[in-house]
Amino acid sequence: MTSVAEKTGEGRVGTTPPSPPGAARRAAGWARRAPLLPALIFMIIVTQLPFVATLVISFMDWNAYYPDERGFAGIDNFKRVFTDVNMRDAVWTTILLTVGVVLISLILGLGIALLLDRKFRGRGAVRTMMIAPFLVVPVAAALLWKHALYNPEYGLFNGALTWLWGLFGADAPQPDWISNAPLWSVIFALVWQWTPFMMLILLAGLQGRPLDVVEAARIDGASSWQIFRSMTLPHLRQYLELGALLGSIYIVQNFDAVFTITSGGLGTANLPYTIYQIFYQAHDYGRASAAAVIVVIGTIIIATFALRTVSSLFKEDPGR
Amino acid sequence: MTTALHRAAPPDAVPKKKDRGGPWLSLLAWVVGILFVLPVVWMVLTSFHTEADAATNPPAVFAPLTLEGYREFFSGGATPWPPLLNSLTASLVSTALVLLLSFPAAYALSIKPVKKWTDVLFFFLSTKMLPVVAGLLPLYLFAQNTGLLDNIWLLIVFYTSMNLPIAVWMMRSFLSEVPVEMLEAASMDGASLSKTLRSVIAPVVMPGIAATALICFIFSWNELLFARVLTATVAETAPVFLTSFVTSQGLFLAQLCAAAFVVSLPVLVAGFAAQDKLVQGLSLGSVK
Numbered sequence: 001m002t003s004v005a006e007k008t009g010e011g012r013v014g015t016t017p018p019s020p021p022g023a024a025r026r027a028a029g030w031a032r033r034a035p036l037l038p039a040l041i042f043m044i045i046v047t048q049l050p051f052v053a054t055l056v057i058s059f060m061d062w063n064a065y066y067p068d069e070r071g072f073a074g075i076d077n078f079k080r081v082f083t084d085v086n087m088r089d090a091v092w093t094t095i096l097l098t099v100g101v102v103l104i105s106l107i108l109g110l111g112i113a114l115l116l117d118r119k120f121r122g123r124g125a126v127r128t129m130m131i132a133p134f135l136v137v138p139v140a141a142a143l144l145w146k147h148a149l150y151n152p153e154y155g156l157f158n159g160a161l162t163w164l165w166g167l168f169g170a171d172a173p174q175p176d177w178i179s180n181a182p183l184w185s186v187i188f189a190l191v192w193q194w195t196p197f198m199m200l201i202l203l204a205g206l207q208g209r210p211l212d213v214v215e216a217a218r219i220d221g222a223s224s225w226q227i228f229r230s231m232t233l234p235h236l237r238q239y240l241e242l243g244a245l246l247g248s249i250y251i252v253q254n255f256d257a258v259f260t261i262t263s264g265g266l267g268t269a270n271l272p273y274t275i276y277q278i279f280y281q282a283h284d285y286g287r288a289s290a291a292a293v294i295v296v297i298g299t300i301i302i303a304t305f306a307l308r309t310v311s312s313l314f315k316e317d318p319g320r
Numbered sequence: 321m322t323t324a325l326h327r328a329a330p331p332d333a334v335p336k337k338k339d340r341g342g343p344w345l346s347l348l349a350w351v352v353g354i355l356f357v358l359p360v361v362w363m364v365l366t367s368f369h370t371e372a373d374a375a376t377n378p379p380a381v382f383a384p385l386t387l388e389g390y391r392e393f394f395s396g397g398a399t400p401w402p403p404l405l406n407s408l409t410a411s412l413v414s415t416a417l418v419l420l421l422s423f424p425a426a427y428a429l430s431i432k433p434v435k436k437w438t439d440v441l442f443f444f445l446s447t448k449m450l451p452v453v454a455g456l457l458p459l460y461l462f463a464q465n466t467g468l469l470d471n472i473w474l475l476i477v478f479y480t481s482m483n484l485p486i487a488v489w490m491m492r493s494f495l496s497e498v499p500v501e502m503l504e505a506a507s508m509d510g511a512s513l514s515k516t517l518r519s520v521i522a523p524v525v526m527p528g529i530a531a532t533a534l535i536c537f538i539f540s541w542n543e544l545l546f547a548r549v550l551t552a553t554v555a556e557t558a559p560v561f562l563t564s565f566v567t568s569q570g571l572f573l574a575q576l577c578a579a580a581f582v583v584s585l586p587v588l589v590a591g592f593a594a595q596d597k598l599v600q601g602l603s604l605g606s607v608k
Contacts (some may be wrong), residue, residue: 001459032434035424039484040440044422046481047447050455050462057457081338082581112352120346126353128592135591137542139559140580143364143566146577154375156362156440163378192359253451255545272545280549281341285457294453303449307442 051296063282077290087291089267089316090274091298094252096183101190102247106240108191109198115197117206124214129201134196142260150261152176182266186257187213194251198243205239206232245306252299271295330453359397367577374573387577396575400582402554403561406472408586410557418487418536419529422481426491431503431521441492444485452482452545460549472555478546483536490535494528495521531597538587558583 061073081087108285116127149156158174178185209232217227255272262268264277275295279288284291363379364372367390373383393400429437430448431472459478463469498521506516547557556564562583566576 029434032428032432034428036428036434036440039421039425039444041486043444043447043481043484046477047450047455048568050458051450053458054454054460112349115345115349115352118345118349119346120342120349122350126349129353129357130594131591131595131598132357135358135538135584135588136363137559137562137580137584137587139542139544139562140363141359142586143562144359144580145570147573148362148366149359154377154379156359156379159377159379166378172582192356196356205598208385215383249448253453256542256559259544272451272453274547274550276456279453279457279460286460288457292451295451296454297429299451301448303446318446 010289013316020310034220053290057285058293060286060289061286064285071127073286077286078294080287081291081294086269086274090269093183093268094270097187097190097254097258097268098248098251101194101251102244104187105191105194105198105247106243108195109243110202110236112195112302113200116203125168130196130199132196133193134200136193138193138256141193142189142257145185145295146261148176150177150185178262179266182262186261190257192255194247197306198247201239201243201246202236205236206238209235225235263291321592331499336387363577364581366574368582369574371572371574374577389574390582391571392572392575393578398561398565400558400561400565400579403556403558404583406551406555407541407558410472410479411537414476414483414540415536417476417480417535418483419533420490421590422484422487425488426495429488430492430495432496441489441550443452444488447481450483456546456549459546463550469550470552470554472551474550475547475555478550479540479543482543483539486539487532487536490532491525491528494525494532497528498524527597530594534590534597537590541587 009256053288057212058077059073061071061076063135070218112130116123116130136144147155152158152174155177157177158172160176161172163172214227214231217231222230253272254270258264258270258273259276264270264273269277271291275288275291278284278291282288352382368385368387369383370388373380374389376383408491420429423433428434429441434440460469460472463471465476468474502520503516506520511519542559543557544559544563547560548563550559564577
């Protein structure tokens with residue numbers, strides 16, 4: 001945090017004209033800050049205050065079913081969360097789900113973006129088709145996958161298997177996709193929704209590539225693979241990071257798919273779903289809050305690490 | 321964007337290495353595109369089938385089309401109009417609020433940046449990383465105690481806070497595209513702030529604002545968790561209606577597909593109509 005801030009400060013010393021003294025400078029400072037304040041204050045009130053409340057509740061005994069037993073609990077809730085097997089499973093599920101979906105959809109998205117970066121007949125049509133999954137409301141998509149595609153009796157997948165095997169006069173296998181591979185069923189549906197998002201980001205990255213340099217390299221006899229490895233991939237780096245960052249932010253918090261496709265059963269309950277259950281079904285406010293606090297701390301540690309050490313997204317714009 | 325899409329053809333001198341696998345790669349692109357759109361096509365097709373034709377194995381692709389699923393969805397049991405209207409209100413109002421709050425903030429972070437602007441930007445983004453469930457309980461208790469439960473305004477405030485960080489981030493990037501020289505020239509000429517905003521900044525950032533608005537609209541329209549916890553009958557939104565619709569009606573596949581299609585339609589229409597804006601908003605803006 002501080003290191004970047006210091007850099008900002010140092011960087012500006014040389015470029016800003018000598019500051020006007022005292023009151024004038026303060027006024028100018030406020031004029032700069034003023035437009036920022038409404039958004040900043042709004043965000044602090046709506047997101048930080050509730051979190052402080054969550055923090056307070058996490059140290060309390062508070063179950064809506066036993067309103068008389070409300071009181072200070074110390075770190076009991078945290079102990080219970082840490083010793084809870086379901087909670088540990090949920091952490092693991094969340095990691096698998098997020099990493100799985102982000103990685104697969106990034107790789108697929110990159111491949112498809114490379115395909116669509118070429119000129120060919122109907123490129124616009126293919127791009128439009130590719131965007132569709134991203135534009136279906138997530139709950140609707142989850143319902144669609146659960147009932148119209150995965151259903152073992154009349155879902156499209158098993159229907160297609162029946163049809164294909166029928167061509168050879170054989171009986172098709174009819175797997176129950178969701179029961180057999182619950183987590184993969186969720187991952188697959190989410191990959192379908194998120195690949196277009198990754199593809200869009202990477203496609204824009206590809207089209208912002210300086211082409212003359214690529215052509216020069218090609219004339220010098222560089223192979224397509226060499227160009228991809230040493231020119232395209234480095235250029236795409238921050239686009240890949242952006243896709244991974246935004247994708248992770250949204251998929252870590254996924255509720256719709258888990259809630260709809262498996263209702264958190266069969267080992268697919270991720271953290272948001274588990275906390276939702278502790279709060280909404282068990283009404284154990286203290287324990288739900290403790291779990292939420294732990295998730296927040298974990299997220300902050302990982303996000304800070306990822307953004308500050310790995311990422312190139314927070315580079316300074318020169319000249320501003 | 322347009323310049324990037326219609327970039328000049330490579331000169332003839334360049335050996336056309338790329339085109340050797342050309343037809344096959346184009347075919348592959350088509351196959352992948354069709355595979356990705358197939359579930360959506362299947363949803364639409366099933367929604368126009370009778371329930372009997374919808375639940376067959378192997379699938380009845382060429383069954384006669386009917387509007388029965390839609391008729392049942394709109395006039396059977398519970399009417400979907402109030403939830404659809406609620407979603408529309410919540411999405412439009414919160415999007416307007418987001419734009420109102422994020423533009424000045426992005427201005428302060430880019431055109432004449434405040435000190436430590438990366439920290440402020442990081443703060444905005446970090447609120448996005450807090451799992452929403454972490455603030456859900458206090459908001460629920462607050463709503464319960466103030467009688468705001470099942471009130472669309474609470475959702476609007478929450479959706480605004482949900483989209484504001486991303487909007488600030490995107491808008492800042494778009495504003496950074498405004499050439500410094502043009503701003504300096506404007507201030508040399510003694511142009512007022514509103515004049516500068518209108519004639520120098522607006523033309524550059526208008527597409528960015530449109531893209532930001534579109535994305536905020538989509539995310540608000542799609543939101544389920546908060547709407548589920550904070551609303552009941554009066555302020556119910558379309559996604560919540562969709563989940564309760566399935567459990568209360570039992571499973572009618574054609575009807576379900578009709579419902580899913582109707583609820584997705586506004587986003588599909590807006591998204592297809594503004595594809596280029598969407599591409600630009602999701603990518604170019606946020607990276608620069």
